[in-house]
Every structure is written in structure tokens, then in C-alpha cells.
Amino acid sequence: MAALGLGLQVRQFSTSVLRQALIRPPIDVYGVGGRYATALFSAASKQKKLEQVEKEMGTLSSLIKDPKLSSIVMNPHVKRSLKLKYFGAAMTKANLSPITVNLITVLADNGRLTLTADVIGAFAKMMSAHRGEVICTVTTAHPLDEANLADLKVALNGFLTKGETLILETKSDTSILGGMIVSIGDKYVDMSTKTKIHKLTKIIRDS
Numbered sequence: 387m388a389a390l391g392l393g394l395q396v397r398q399f400s401t402s403v404l405r406q407a408l409i410r411p412p413i414d415v416y417g418v419g420g421r422y423a424t425a426l427f428s429a430a431s432k433q434k435k436l437e438q439v440e441k442e443m444g445t446l447s448s449l450i451k452d453p454k455l456s457s458i459v460m461n462p463h464v465k466r467s468l469k470l471k472y473f474g475a476a477m478t479k480a481n482l483s484p485i486t487v488n489l490i491t492v493l494a495d496n497g498r499l500t501l502t503a504d505v506i507g508a509f510a511k512m513m514s515a516h517r518g519e520v521i522c523t524v525t526t527a528h529p530l531d532e533a534n535l536a537d538l539k540v541a542l543n544g545f546l547t548k549g550e551t552l553i554l555e556t557k558s559d560t561s562i563l564g565g566m567i568v569s570i571g572d573k574y575v576d577m578s579t580k581t582k583i584h585k586l587t588k589i590i591r592d593s
Contacts, residue, residue, distance in 0.1 A: 411512035413572075419504025426489050426505065427512050435485060440513045442486045443506045449476050450502050459499050470494040518550045522570040525557045527579070545570055 408428040415423060430439040450456055455476055459469045470491065477487050493499050514521060522542055524530075530538065535556070543552055564579035 412515040413512060415508040415511050417504065417508070418498065419501050420508045422489065422493065422498070422501065422505045423508035423512060426485070426509055429485050429488075433485065435483065436513065436516065438483060439485055440509070442482050443509055445480050445482065446477075446486060446490075446502065447506050449473075449480065452476075459494075462500075466494050466497065469499060473499070514553070519553045520546055520550050520571050521553045521555070522568065523555045523557065524569075525559050525562060525567040525578075527558065527560050527562050527564050529558050530556060542568075542570060545573070 408424065409431040411424055411427040414420065426439065427436070430436045450459070455472060458464055458472050461469075473490055473494065474487070477490065489505070490499070490502070493502060493505070511521070524538060524542075539552065539554060542554065546552060562578035562580045563583070565577045565582065567578050568575045
């Protein structure tokens with residue numbers, strides 16, 4: 387009966403997405419995971435449950451990290467019906483909404499449960515953009531001191547438009563030798579010493 391109920395839910399979910407125009411997320415996330423996340427964003431937006439579903443994605447992330455559950459639902463040799471049975475029981479126990487349950491049911495029906503983490507990650511990016519957050523990752527050879535970090539934030543804020551908020555993540559990677567690599571929104575700038583050396587070396591070799 388539980389499996390039948392889930393089946394009915396996914397049919398309802400699927401037909402509603404097909405019959406109504408998708409509500410597009412503020413950013414496009416490409417790949418198969420991005421397409422499922424887009425459908426999820428649209429369904430949650432129409433039901434005004436974006437924040438609820440976002441929280442449930444966190445719960446879902448914890449569920450798929452459980453060794454016992456993961457060994458079943460991520461195993462390609464286990465039947466889809468059995469995967470859905472165990473996953474369905476875990477979601478019922480976690481009291482997840484029909485929207486989230488339907489997502490997993492669709493993934494299971496299509497043999498895509500291994501993409502669950504990708505869908506969760508893509509949805510997180512969409513929700514971040516929905517809140518006006520611009521995620522920026524800066525990689526330097528060595529950690530930045532407070533003064534340089536403050537100057538960097540001022541410079542990066544110049545890329546933002548009204549209503550946007552900078553979410554800055556800094557990383558260290560000694561292999562880039564010096565300079566920095568900046569990824570902000572859909573922009574990517576490699577100003578590392580390593581890349582400059584590679585370019586210079588290529589020019590010398592080609593001359």
C-alpha cells in the first residue's frame with residue numbers, strides 16, 4: 387500500500403510539472419541533477435514551500451550518508467522497488483513532505499538515486515541565488531591576513547548589484563604558487579602565478 391501511495395504521488399507530481407509552466411530558478415544549474423532540481427524548485431515555489439523543502443534537503447542529505455541506507459539505495463544490484471521501500475520508510479520516519487518524497491520516487495523510478503546528492507547541491511545553489519546570495523570562492527597560495535581580506539571583500543562587493551549579498555569562501559592551495567583564483571557567480575578569473583608561468587612558458591616555446 388505504501389508503495390502504491392508513493393506511486394500515486396509521483397504521478398500527481400509529474401503531471402503537474404508537465405501541465406504547468408515551470409517556475410524557473412534565478413540561476414540555471416546544468417546537468418541531470420540540475421534538471422531535477424529545477425523541477426523541484428518549481429514545484430516547491432508553486433506550493434510556497436521553498437524554505438521547507440530546503441530544510442528537508444538537509445535531512446535528505448543526512449539520510450543518504452547513513453551507511454545502512456546508502457548500501458541499499460545506492461547499490462545498482464538492488465531492485466528499484468526495494469530501494470524505494472527502504473527509502474520511503476526512512477522519509478516517512480523523518481516526516482518529509484510529499485514534494486520531497488515525490489522527488490525521491492521520481493529518481494528511483496528513473497534509476498537516478500545515485501544523483502540525489504547532485505540534486506541536493508543544485509537546489510542549494512538555486513536557493514542561495516533566490517535569497518540574493520552570490521557565492522564567491524577565492525583560492526590563494528597562503529591564507530590572507532585581515533587587511534588583505536578586507537580589501538578583497540571591498541573589491542568583490544563591486545561586482546554585486548542592489549539586493550545581493552556576498553558569501554565569501556577562502557581556500558589555500560600552495561600549488562598555485564602565488565596570486566589568486568576567483569570564482570564569483572558565473573565568473574571565473576585565474577590570476578595565479580602558476581597560470582601566468584604556464585602562459586609565459588607557452589609564449590616562449592611558440593616564439
